Amino acid sequence: MKFLLHQGLGRSTIHQIGNYLRRYGSGHHWIERYRGEIFVFASDQADEAILSKEFSGLLDVVNDTETDMTPMSARSFNETVKLKRAYERPTADDGKRVLIDRLWPRGVKKTEAAIDHWMKELAPSTGLRKWFGHDPARWEEFRRRYAAETHEHRDELDRLRDLMRVGPVTLVYSAHDEARNDAVVLREILLRRR
Numbered sequence: 340m341k342f343l344l345h346q347g348l349g350r351s352t353i354h355q356i357g358n359y360l361r362r363y364g365s366g367h368h369w370i371e372r373y374r375g376e377i378f379v380f381a382s383d384q385a386d387e388a389i390l391s392k393e394f395s396g397l398l399d400v401v402n403d404t405e406t407d408m409t410p411m412s413a414r415s416f417n418e419t420v421k422l423k424r425a426y427e428r429p430t431a432d433d434g435k436r437v438l439i440d441r442l443w444p445r446g447v448k449k450t451e452a453a454i455d456h457w458m459k460e461l462a463p464s465t466g467l468r469k470w471f472g473h474d475p476a477r478w479e480e481f482r483r484r485y486a487a488e489t490h491e492h493r494d495e496l497d498r499l500r501d502l503m504r505v506g507p508v509t510l511v512y513s514a515h516d517e518a519r520n521d522a523v524v525l526r527e528i529l530l531r532r533r
């Protein structure tokens with residue numbers, strides 16, 4: 340099975356995926372770069388299950404018959420929502436940059452961050468953020484609780500969806516863990532309910 344890594348994710352995400360598969364999987368996987376995109380291949384059902392469950396917010400399953408020319412395919416729609424750490428340099432293809440953290444990222448100047456919108460209301464509550472503490476063992480429960488919290492802010496979600504209809508949107512976050520953070524969950528919610 341072939342998975343496509345979401346654009347805007349860096350090398351540390353690739354290393355996290357590879358290390359996780361080496362540690363918990365069967366080792367029947369490989370990572371390849373093609374035309375500027377990064378693909379993760381799994382030839383074993385155990386590795387496919389790990390990729391689908393643990394990294395669903397970072398990877399999309401790619402249908403081999405899907406092409407770059409398919410208009411508004413799921414793949415092209417997914418590229419309209421990117422993820423990027425606040426500490427990474429903004430680029431022209433980011434589109435609208437939306438900060439989704441409740442607190443401004445430490446050490447980042449507002450002038451250099453190029454944030455178009457700051458949607459604090461979509462950030463996890465302080466209690467949930469502190470409870471999670473980026474503990475991988477609490478990831479699944481965090482995803483569930485955070486998704487429930489976002490439903491209380493439908494107006495903000497609608498504003499974000501409106502931005503997506505106009506062009507690319509980059510969800511900006513400050514967490515160190517690129518695989519397990521609120522931006523990953525929010526992206527899943529946005530793509531699930533088009």
